Structures are given as structure tokens and as C-alpha cells.
Amino acid sequence: MRPTTSCSLVVNGATHEASVDPRMLLVAFLRDVLELTGTAVGCDTSACGACTVLLDGESVKSCSLLVMQADGRKVTTIEGLAGADGPHPLQEAFHRAHALQCGYCTPGMIMAAASFLREQPDPTSEGVRRGLVGNLCRCTGYHNIVRAVLDAAPALRQQGST
Amino acid sequence: MNGMAPFAYRRVRTFAEAITALEEDPDAKVLAGGQSLVPGLKLGALHPSVVVDIGRITGHDQIERTGDHLRIGALVRHHEVATDVLVGATAPALAMAARSVGDLPVRHLGTLGGTVALAHPAADIPTMLLALGATIQCQGPGGSTRVVAAEDFFLGAFRTALGPAELVTAVQVPITGPRSATYLKYHRRAMDWALVSVAVAETPDGWHVALANAGDGILRATAVEAALRAGEAPASAAAKVGEDIDPRTDAWGTAAYRRRLTPVLVRRALEQVGEP
Numbered sequence: 001m002r003p004t005t006s007c008s009l010v011v012n013g014a015t016h017e018a019s020v021d022p023r024m025l026l027v028a029f030l031r032d033v034l035e036l037t038g039t040a041v042g043c044d045t046s047a048c049g050a051c052t053v054l055l056d057g058e059s060v061k062s063c064s065l066l067v068m069q070a071d072g073r074k075v076t077t078i079e080g081l082a083g084a085d086g087p088h089p090l091q092e093a094f095h096r097a098h099a100l101q102c103g104y105c106t107p108g109m110i111m112a113a114a115s116f117l118r119e120q121p122d123p124t125s126e127g128v129r130r131g132l133v134g135n136l137c138r139c140t141g142y143h144n145i146v147r148a149v150l151d152a153a154p155a156l157r158q159q160g161s162t
Numbered sequence: 163m164n165g166m167a168p169f170a171y172r173r174v175r176t177f178a179e180a181i182t183a184l185e186e187d188p189d190a191k192v193l194a195g196g197q198s199l200v201p202g203l204k205l206g207a208l209h210p211s212v213v214v215d216i217g218r219i220t221g222h223d224q225i226e227r228t229g230d231h232l233r234i235g236a237l238v239r240h241h242e243v244a245t246d247v248l249v250g251a252t253a254p255a256l257a258m259a260a261r262s263v264g265d266l267p268v269r270h271l272g273t274l275g276g277t278v279a280l281a282h283p284a285a286d287i288p289t290m291l292l293a294l295g296a297t298i299q300c301q302g303p304g305g306s307t308r309v310v311a312a313e314d315f316f317l318g319a320f321r322t323a324l325g326p327a328e329l330v331t332a333v334q335v336p337i338t339g340p341r342s343a344t345y346l347k348y349h350r351r352a353m354d355w356a357l358v359s360v361a362v363a364e365t366p367d368g369w370h371v372a373l374a375n376a377g378d379g380i381l382r383a384t385a386v387e388a389a390l391r392a393g394e395a396p397a398s399a400a401a402k403v404g405e406d407i408d409p410r411t412d413a414w415g416t417a418a419y420r421r422r423l424t425p426v427l428v429r430r431a432l433e434q435v436g437e438p
Contacts, residue, residue, distance in 0.1 A: 003170040022171030022213065023163045025200070046201050047353060049267065058241075058270040064200050065271060066193070068171055069217060116266060119245075133352035134265025 007071040011036070012080025026070050027051045027062035030077055038078035038107045042136070049135035052108035053077050059115035061134070078107035081114065089159070090114055093152035094145075101139035109135045113149045121157045125150060166203045170212040176219060177301050177329055183214045184327040185303055190214050192329065194237065195271035197264070198280050222275075222331060225249060231334040232256075236275025240287070244269060253335050255343035255363065259290035262347045262359075275330040283319040284355035284375040290345050292316060292372035292380055293361035296335045302328040309334075318379035336365070342435040346427055347374075350414070357415050358424050360431040371431075376407040376424050383407070386428060396432035400425045 008017040011034060018033055030036045030053065042050030044063055051063040054076040081088045090110045093099070100106040109132065116131040117123070123131065128149045129142070137145060174180045184190050191210035193199055194217055202208040222235035225246050232252050234243065243249055243260035250257050263269055263277070263286050277287050278298060291298075291312050298315045301307050302325055315323045324330070343363035347356045359374040369390045371383040383406040389399035409420035 002168050005171045021163055022169060023166045023203070025164055025204075028164070044204070046197075046268070049265070052267055055270070059267040060270055061267045063204075064268075065196050066171075066200060066213075068173070068215065069193070069196055069271075112267065115270075119266075130352070131266060134267050 005068060007067055009067070009070050009072070010074045012075070012077060020067055022066065022068060024067045025063055026053070026055075026060075026065050026067045026075070029067040029070075030062060030075070036077050036079050040104055040107060042104065042108070047134075047136065048105070048108075049112055049132075050105050050108040052111045052135065054111055054115055057115065057118065059112045059134075076111070078111060081110065088114070089152040089155035090117075090148070093148040097144045097148035097151060099140065099144040099148035105135060105137045105139075109137065109145060113152070117149065117153055117156050122153060123150070164204050165206045167206070167209045169210050171215065172212055173215040173218060177216070177222070177331055178305060180214050180216050180219075180329060181301065181303055181327050183212065184329075187211055188326060192216055192279075194273040194276040195239065197268050197272040198276065198282070216329070217273075227252065227337070228334070230336055230338045232337050234274055234333050234335070236273060236278075236330045236332055238274045240264075240269040240272045240274070240277070241266070243274060243287070252337040253294065253343070255345050255361070256287070256290050256294065256335060259286040259345040259347075259361065262286050262345065265353050274333055278315075278333060279322060279324060279330050281316050281318075281320055281322045281379055282355075283377075283379045284359070285380065286345065286347060286356065286359060286374065288312075288316055289359055289372045289374040289380045290343075290361040290363075291333060291335070292382060293363040293370040294335050294343065295363070295365045295367075295370060296333050298330055299332040299334065300324060300328050301331045307331075313382060316380050321379060338366075341365070344431055344434045346431040346434065348423060348427055354414060358409070358420050358427055360424075360427045362428075362431045362435050364435070371403075371428060373403075373407065373424065373428075376403075376409050376420060378408065381406065383428065390432075396429050400429035400432060403428050 040050040042048035046064045053062045189211040193215045223237040240260045240263045296312045347359040361372040371386045385402040385405040389402045409417045411417045
């Protein structure tokens with residue numbers, strides 16, 4: 001019989017308890033158990049960042065940690081980013097700046113940007129490029145992504161938090 | 163599942179519990195940040211019987227000044243080393259090295275103890291620690307502890323002085339007096355491991371020059387250090403590095419390329435710290 005262990009995570013504000021195989025990755029828990037498929041699996045080898053979510057407000061690559069590492073902690077996925085009063089400033093900025101084409105990298109890119117802007121609320125474009133090295137995009141050439149992150153920064157500074 | 167063989171999961175609350183678990187089962191593996199362990203498990207390269215999660219142990223995630231040293235707990239994340247005010251003030255080159263690890267999500271989870279215990283041949287933080295003359299605090303069976311100098315701790319690629327049931331609990335970095343130090347990492351893509359990297363630090367016993375990915379594991383460039391002690395200028399001292407290195411060919415570069423690259427990087431690093 002396969003070993004199992006129990007976990008309890010708060011995901012986008014809701015508590016979820018489950019009995020899981022210890023081998024289960026956080027991304028599999030989110031996609032397959034909770035059916036939150038906004039978070040994508042891209043490379044599955046920790047490079048592309050399509051799987052990026054927030055763990056207690058900090059970006060992590062959800063394909064690169066066990067769900068047990070998120071046990072007892074708070075996870076935010078792209079589905080949980082918008083507030084009650086509408087889209088998150090980053091979602092609006094990505095839309096305005098046409099910072100996506102196929103959209104596959106986009107949830108991970110936005111979550112990574114949200115975490116980055118929390119830590120560097122007033123970055124330069126060079127700073128944004130450095131801050132997002134963990135997220136790859138094959139479609140856009142990054143130019144509009146950088147613009148979108150810079151465009152969203154003032155609204156987030158005003159809000160004071162993500 | 164995910165390419166992994168089945169394993170049991172055990173969360174411990176103290177280093178002593180973790181050490182007991184390792185003693186009980188030689189096939190156990192330790193999980194801290196998991197940023198090397200989880201990818202290794204997914205590749206099917208590692209087959210532990212049990213994963214011992216030390217990530218929730220408290221009391222080992224502090225950065226503090228203890229007299230002449232900066233003491234950094236094993237569970238401090240790379241991101242904290244990279245951004246901590248005390249590190250920035252007393253060991254800024256260590257913050258530089260930490261900032262250059264992987265990417266921000268990796269730095270949010272990866273731990274100091276993890277990178278030190280793994281001793282990856284291209285690891286940024288261990289290379290800087292080697293140049294800074296850091297010491298590694300270890301705990302083993304029966305509550306035994308010992309302190310190992312970095313130059314005696316890092317023995318080669320993925321090889322350290324740690325015993326089978328021994329864990330890193332903290333690292334101490336000497337910080338007395340004005341010091342020049344820098345970390346220079348060369349890679350073609352921003353998230354890559356260093357093709358070669360150079361860490362230089364002025365220490366009480368002269369200049370230390372440490373290299374990543376220029377040999378078996380991270381190493382001190384003793385021929386360069388001797389040349390500096392003899393008063394040679396950066397370019398001349400850097401040219402001696404060929405005697406210290408035995409670079410490998412891999413997917414990111416050939417041995418010949420690394421051999422050409424290393425003296426250039428060493429010279430640049432020495433010029434950066436203003437070595438006369």
C-alpha cells in the first residue's frame with residue numbers, strides 16, 4: 001500500500017484538507033485535486049515558471065515543491081488574484097499592454113510579477129527583466145510583459161499590497 | 163507518480179530528530195527548501211525510502227552578528243541572505259552571490275544549509291563562502307557538534323566532509339575590519355548555473371580566490387593567491403589560474419572554453435576589488 005500523509009492548505013482563501021501521496025507536487029494538488037487549472041505545467045523541470053504561484057505571498061514554482069511543503073500555509077493562484085472589486089492591476093495591465101499571445105506563460109508570469117513588485121515596488125525596466133528571469137515566454141519577446149509590469153506598479157504602490 | 167519511486171514522508175521538529183531518522187535509515191533524504199531535492203526526485207535520480215522534512219524546524223533561521231562573525235542559520239532562505247540589511251552591511255559580496263542564485267522563486271525556498279550540504283560544483287553561495295573563509299557548523303549523532311573550515315568542508319563535486327547522519331546547522335562568516343570582496347558569475351542565460359564564477363575576498367591571511375565550475379568541485383585558486391601574495395598585478399596573477407583548474411566539458415561549454423574564460427574572469431574580479 002502506498003504511503004499517504006495528510007495536508008491542509010489555504011488556497012485562494014479556502015481551506016482544503018486531503019490525504020495525499022507524499023510524492024504529490026503542489027502543482028498537481030492545485031490542478032488535479034482542486035481543479036484550479038489556471039496554473040500550468042510548462043517544462044516540468046523548474047525552468048519556465050509557468051507553474052508559478054504565491055506561497056505566503058512569495059513566488060514559488062509549484063512544480064518544484066511537494067504539496068507537503070505548503071501544508072499549513074497559504075497559496076494564491078491566478079484564480080485568487082483578483083479582488084472583489086475587479087481584476088488585479090497586473091491583470092488589467094497585461095490586457096492593456098497586450099502582454100500575452102497564447103497565454104500559456106501568463107498566469108505564472110503575473111504571479112511572479114506580483115511577488116516581485118511586492119519586494120521592488122518601483123523597479124526599472126532592467127530590474128523587471130532581472131526580477132522575472134524565472135519566467136519564460138515563447139510568444140511575445142517580453143517587451144510588452146515588461147511594459148505591463150511597469151504600468152501596474154504605480155497602482156500597486158498606491159494599494160500598498162497585492 | 164511524477165517519475166518518483168514511492169517514499170514515506172516524515173516531518174521533524176528538531177535537528178536531533180532528523181539525525182536520528184538518518185541514523186535509522188541510510189536511504190533517508192533530507193528536505194529543506196527542496197529546490198535541488200524535488201527536481202532530483204522528479205528526474206528519477208534519487209530514490210529515498212523516506213523524505214525527512216526539516217523545513218519547519220524553528221530557531222535556525224536567524225542572521226545575527228556574534229562578535230567578529232556573521233552567523234547565518236542553515237534554514238535561512240537565499241532571498242533573505244540576498245536582501246538582509248546586516249548581510250548587506252557586513253558581507254555584501256555574500257549578498258551578491260545569494261542574489262545570483264537561480265531566480266526569485268528558487269531563492270524564496272532554497273536554504274543556506276541545503277546549498278552548503280549539496281556542494282554543487284557551480285553553486286554560488288558555497289564558492290563565496292570558500293573565499294570568505296567561512297566556517298560550517300555541523301551537528302551529528304548523540305548531539306555532537308563540530309565546526310569545519312570551508313576549505314576542509316568542500317571536498318569536490320557533491321562531496322563534503324559531512325558524515326552520513328550529520329547536518330549543517332549554521333554558517334559563520336568572519337567580518338572584522340574593512341574587507342574587499344566580490345562575486346563575478348558568468349553565464350549566457352540569466353537562469354543558468356555559472357559557466358564559471360569567481361569569488362574574491364581579502365582575508366586576514368591574504369587574498370582568497372575561489373572558483374565554481376572550473377574543476378571537480380568548487381576550489382581555491384592557490385596559484386593565483388600565491389602570485390598575489392608575491393605582489394603580482396591582477397593580470398599576471400590571473401594568468402596563473404591555469405595551474406589551479408581542471409575544467410570539464412558539458413552542455414553549456416567546453417573545457418577549452420572554460421580554460422580561456424577563467425583567467426579573464428579572475429582578472430576582472432581582482433580589478434573590481436581594486437587589488438593593487
